[in-house]
Amino acid sequence: MNDCEREAEAAIADVASLATPAWSRHLAGCEACSHTVLIRSLLQTNAKELTANAPPSSAEGLLWQFRLRRSRERYRQVALMFAIANVSVASAAAALILAGLWVALLDSRVGSSDEMVAVIAFLTLLAFSIVVAAGWTVANPLPRRAGRY
């Protein structure tokens, strides 16, 4: 099958124009164009049958899903801002508590300096873990993708 420069035209020409004598003569002598017309006819018939079997879809349903998805995204952004604020407040509180503990330990003068360093390191790690855990929990209030939107 050789290519023909009118194939693209044949692929989009309507039925009425293909029935004109000029096109009829051309189609009788051009295998490429006649195949194009045959394929188009077969595929368009197939498309009609397919569209008759297509699952129902409603624009209103899609709009509703779109609004739901957009509000989820906005909520996630707001939740992230709250998480940042919470972590900041929690960090400040933890710093104050640690400073208080540090001062109390220094004032008590109990135990060696190695023990004090170990206790402070432990408290720092504990406070840091709590802050990170709280931040993580607040920053991820929803699953990333809860099924189909």
Added chain:
Amino acid sequence: MTDAEFCELHDAYAVRLWAYVFRATGDASSAEDIVQEAFYRVLTARRLNNVSEQHRRRYLFTVATNLIRRRSRLRAEIPYDDAAGLEQPPSGVDQRLDVERALGGLTAVERQSLWLSHVEGWTHREIAAMMGYREGSLRHLISRAKRRFIAAFVERNSSDSESQ
């Protein structure tokens, strides 16, 4: 884009887009997902606010084409099933089955290009832009797809007539 414009676009093209995606993927469920995602992207695309319906239609089919490509990259091993997810056709529709089997013998991009040019009526230039090909390569692809489709279709019809 207003809700009314969206509803109009959806009513005009949802089913046609589904048919295109279904023919390209061979999977009704994936076709539904892709159509839904394509319309969602139309809603989120701000640049579609003051454009013609033709432009929106092109955007819709381009998004669907890209989603089909992404899906076939992720699920390359899943074979094309020409009737997956659809009800069994009534008896006496041999031509439809022949067309579907002939399409099943093509690659996904061949099916897409053939469908877009022969059913949707896009020009080669438009399809090339949508699929990310050069116009010459696209013309060659469509030409090859047509040859293979006709060969498969004629072969099936001749074997059917011999068996009768």
